[in-house]
Amino acid sequence: MQVKDAVVAITGGGQGLGRSMALYLAAKGARLALIDMLEDKLNETVKLCEEAGGQAKGYVCNVAKEDQVEATFSAISQDFGGLDALVNNAGILRDGMLLKAQDGKVTKKLSLEQWQAVIDVNLTGVFLCGREAAVQMIESGRKGCIINISSVSRAGNFGQTNYSAAKSGVVAMTVAWAKELARYGIRSMAIAPGFIQTEMTASMKPEALEMMTKQIPLRRMGQPDEIAHTVAYIIENDYVSGRVVEVDGGIRI
Template sequence: MNLNNSNILITGAARGLGKAMALHLAEKGANVGLVDLAGEALDLAVEECKALGVNAVALPTNVASEQDVEASITKAKEALGPLNGLVNNAGILKDGMLVKAKDGQVTGKLALSQWQSVIDVNLTGVFLCGREVAASMIESGSKGAIINIASISRAGNFGQTNYSAAKAGVVAMATTWAKELARYGIRGAAIAPGMIETEMTLSMKPEARAKMNQGIPAGRMGDPKEIAETVAFIFENDYFNGRVLELDGGLRI
């Protein structure tokens, strides 16, 4: 797939990984739809993409809302034209132990609200965006790919029952979609990042960051640009389908 003049949507695109993906795809000539909650950060990210000479549109969306997602896909088609792909990147964290106990007495449990909020955004949001973009691509006859951003936590991680379950689910969806949508020229794939430099990790104390880096065989956290380059690789390689790329510097959970 040639990214130049293609039309790609990225969720969670106002900052962090999503913004890095949007900018990198724009540098390659792709027109981009930036899906995120409304705010100044979203508008600024759109302007940065436009400055690279491509068409870009802000799509304020709650990805967990079916009505919001349907409306945003319609707006994206009107602003950009037939869609060629999607990066499902939006996600949240609500970490917590399944059960906390002391001296045989339960002192706390993972709240249903913590479970549900993560599942709503990280899993249901991926389903809704993937479904609507796939339907749009089939109707327009356009080919391309849907890429789900997972995590190496999909294998299970301490204190992340909700997040790990959701990230395992988005990988399962990507491989399922690869099988179902191939007949329409639509590929499905996933990327499972490890520890990546984001606003959250950059705000950590230097000693905490150093300790974290020591646990990564590569000796450092990944750069958001490295994830963005992997996204572009999957879009551009028409034979990459139904697989998950782990990008973690050798770290395994």
């Protein structure tokens, strides 16, 4: 599949990695359906994509809400005449240790709210958007590609029980979908980024950033365009499916 003229939906497309992916693909001539909960950010990204040479439209949607996801993907197919690829990028963090204890007494626990919020967006949202993207691809008779954004943290990271569980689940779904959807000409892949230089990492204390960077064999954080480049590679290589591409500078958590 060529990126040029492909209809690509990106969740979390209003900012961060999603915006970087959108701009990278827009410069290659993709037609972009950008999904986010923040309308102002969506509008900004749509304008930037158009300036970069691509066609883009924004859709306000909570990916954890089934009715909103169904309506959004139906609208994308109507607006663009079909769907060729989905990047399941939307995600949130609600970090915290499973529990904290002092002198044999538990003083704090990871709350069910923290757990559920991350599972709802980072796992259920991926399931709902992947399912509805596949529906649109199959019913329009178009071969397609679903790319799920996992994380190096999927192996289990300190203070990230909820996030690690979700990102591990994303990989399991990726493999299952590759097996199930191949008969319809739909590929399923995952990308597991390491530490990427984004707005979130820019707000960290310099000493924390330095400590984090020292753990990376390449001694630097990844750039958003390096993830976007990987997305383009997966879209264009029709023989990759059911695998995880690790873009992490060699780090292992």
